[in-house]
Amino acid sequence: MAYTVAVVVLKGGAGKSVTAIALGEAAAESGAASTLVDADPMGGSVRHALLAEQAGRPLRSTVIGLPAGDLPKRMGSITPGADIVTIDGPPPGALKIARAAIEAADVVVMPCPARPGDLDRVPATLELAADAGVPVYGVFTFYKRGTNIADAAETLVKQYGVNMLSSRLLDSSKVAENYGLRPRGPLARYGRDLLEELTRKAAE
Numbered sequence: 001m002a003y004t005v006a007v008v009v010l011k012g013g014a015g016k017s018v019t020a021i022a023l024g025e026a027a028a029e030s031g032a033a034s035t036l037v038d039a040d041p042m043g044g045s046v047r048h049a050l051l052a053e054q055a056g057r058p059l060r061s062t063v064i065g066l067p068a069g070d071l072p073k074r075m076g077s078i079t080p081g082a083d084i085v086t087i088d089g090p091p092p093g094a095l096k097i098a099r100a101a102i103e104a105a106d107v108v109v110m111p112c113p114a115r116p117g118d119l120d121r122v123p124a125t126l127e128l129a130a131d132a133g134v135p136v137y138g139v140f141t142f143y144k145r146g147t148n149i150a151d152a153a154e155t156l157v158k159q160y161g162v163n164m165l166s167s168r169l170l171d172s173s174k175v176a177e178n179y180g181l182r183p184r185g186p187l188a189r190y191g192r193d194l195l196e197e198l199t200r201k202a203a204e
């Protein structure tokens with residue numbers, strides 16, 4: 001069975017897609033058979049994969065669009081032979097799909113924008129994962145090192161009781177510039193850090 005990671009937070013624009021793509025591509029880079037399931041009805045990851053292909057450097061993961069409420073049931077047949085499956089979670093309105101993505105996973109990675117005003121949906125996301133009995137790790141995205149806003153975000157996730165990973169994605173135009181491309185620079189490094197940290201946690 002493939003190790004399945006759902007990248008979910010009930011917040012739009014939180015860095016779900018960049019996190020899912022970075023993780024899936026890091027896994028593929030390391031030699032694993034990596035499948036990326038795009039559970040977003042808007043199909044952001046599928047589009048990203050198409051653009052990368054058109055640019056002549058296709059993603060190394062197999063990318064499948066499946067924004068379905070019955071994902072758990074369908075996982076076996078859509079990801080045959082995969083070592084790792086990364087699910088790019090849907091936007092906040094699609095609660096049924098978010099629940100299905102979590103239920104299909106061994107672990108949830110919850111992108112937490114390092115800005116207190118964008119952490120309002122963290123408790124609801126934790127609750128959804130707790131209901132499904134799936135462990136959750138938070139990961140900071142849009143992180144601005146050494147700023148008051150990042151410190152305030154750190155305090156808030158502590159208050160919410162989030163189990164945070166030490167990997168983090170810095171706020172950088174270099175990340176946004178990766179749209180439609182194979183991850184490189186800080187985004188590729190973030191993917192490798194995440195993979196390494198999750199692999200370590202899975203072995204614990």
Ligand SMILES: Nc1ncnc2c1ncn2[C@@H]1O[C@H](COP(=O)(O)OP(=O)(O)OP(=O)(O)O)[C@@H](O)[C@H]1O
Pocket residue numbers: 011012013014015016017018019040044090091092141142143169170171172173174175176177179
């Ligand atoms: N660390 C970052 N620094 C700068 N820009 C970023 C960073 N992370 C993501 N972005 C940009 O922010 C936007 C939102 O990121 P992304 O699409 O990954 O979020 P999402 O949670 O998947 O959003 P949606 O809810 O729309 O699916 C994208 O344009 C992306 O390129």
Ligand SMILES: [Mg+2]
Pocket residue numbers: 016017018040044088089
């Ligand atoms: Mg997205």
